[in-house]
Amino acid sequence: MTIIQIILTIGVALIAIYMYLRLRSSFFDVILIVLFFALGIFFVFFPESTTDIAHWVGVSRGADLLSYSGIMFLFFLILKLYSRLRRVEQKFTELVRNKSIEEAEELKKEN
Amino acid sequence: MIRKTVTEVLEKGYSVVVVDDCSKDGSKKQLKGLPVYYLRHRINMGQGAALQTGIDFAKRKRAEYFVTFDADGQHDQNDIAGMVDLIQKEKSDIVFGSRFLPGSKTNVSGSRTFVLNVARYVNYLVSGILLSDAYNGLRLFDRKAAESIKLTENKMAHATQIQVLAAKHKLHYSEYANSIHYNEYTTGKGLRNWDGIKIFFEILLYKIFQ
Numbered sequence: 001m002t003i004i005q006i007i008l009t010i011g012v013a014l015i016a017i018y019m020y021l022r023l024r025s026s027f028f029d030v031i032l033i034v035l036f037f038a039l040g041i042f043f044v045f046f047p048e049s050t051t052d053i054a055h056w057v058g059v060s061r062g063a064d065l066l067s068y069s070g071i072m073f074l075f076f077l078i079l080k081l082y083s084r085l086r087r088v089e090q091k092f093t094e095l096v097r098n099k100s101i102e103e104a105e106e107l108k109k110e111n
Numbered sequence: 112m113i114r115k116t117v118t119e120v121l122e123k124g125y126s127v128v129v130v131d132d133c134s135k136d137g138s139k140k141q142l143k144g145l146p147v148y149y150l151r152h153r154i155n156m157g158q159g160a161a162l163q164t165g166i167d168f169a170k171r172k173r174a175e176y177f178v179t180f181d182a183d184g185q186h187d188q189n190d191i192a193g194m195v196d197l198i199q200k201e202k203s204d205i206v207f208g209s210r211f212l213p214g215s216k217t218n219v220s221g222s223r224t225f226v227l228n229v230a231r232y233v234n235y236l237v238s239g240i241l242l243s244d245a246y247n248g249l250r251l252f253d254r255k256a257a258e259s260i261k262l263t264e265n266k267m268a269h270a271t272q273i274q275v276l277a278a279k280h281k282l283h284y285s286e287y288a289n290s291i292h293y294n295e296y297t298t299g300k301g302l303r304n305w306d307g308i309k310i311f312f313e314i315l316l317y318k319i320f321q
Binding site for chain 2: 082083086089090093096097099100101103104105106107108109110
């Protein structure tokens with residue numbers, strides 16, 4: 001076992017535990033977490049197998065396939081996050097606006 | 112500056128709603144003794160958000176016409192009456208101020224004219240409405256327009272969004288040659304030409320996520 005395999009195994013395990021603690025709710029979630037955990041560990045110990053998958057979809061190296069799909073996934077995530085951010089900002093604006101309307105002051109004329 | 116602007120509008124007999132977007136220059140103190148409605152955002156939200164707050168408030172006060180008027184002294188209070196005449200004559204729902212129509216008095220710079228020209232075509236591509244001016248802060252809404260326009264673009268893209276919503280709700284619009292006077296205060300506080308790039312990206316994001 002190389003050092004990187006140890007590091008990655010610990011990393012995957014920590015993420016799996018964290019996900020379990022956060023979601024824990026349904027049986028389906030647990031199955032999903034275990035599945036991803038197993039898949040992650042599998043690739044850590046048999047990295048060559050990613051190359052087979054890469055070849056199958058027409059990419060020469062497993063690492064390349066990973067970076068392509070990784071970039072796509074990250075981009076998708078950014079879009080999702082940004083649209084959520086916009087929704088949050090909209091609600092937040094509503095709050096600030098309603099507060100300012102509630103607290104509107106009618107200034108009095110003075111000479 | 113705000114006191115001078117507000118005083119001039121008040122002298123014309125209009126009701127004034129001031130939206131203070133969390134400014135730090137003590138706007139409320141400057142307005143002391145002037146009969147205006149004063150609203151303050153607890154947090155700085157942007158010009159678009161402030162306009163919407165003012166419109167929402169004026170709707171509650173059962174206003175008939177709604178004028179958006181910049182507080183930095185670049186607009187001329189005498190234009191309001193002309194715009195009201197125009198909206199009644201042309202039976203439109205919304206009047207856009209324009210500094211590029213004949214009759215408009217303005218000291219807009221050449222470079223700004225160029226940027227605004229690009230901007231009005233960007234707005235045309237996005238909204239389908241081609242105005243002679245873009246990003247002119249002086250506008251007049253009637254009740255129908257005020258009901259239809261709900262700005263969600265808190266920052267500068269709101270000017271584009273107004274055009275988009277006007278097209279969407281099939282509002283009749285007119286343009287009015289208004290005067291814009293840039294003074295030292297305005298150019299210090301207002302947008303720089305480079306902000307155009309920033310606004311362009313705001314519009315792009317608005318278009319993608321609307």
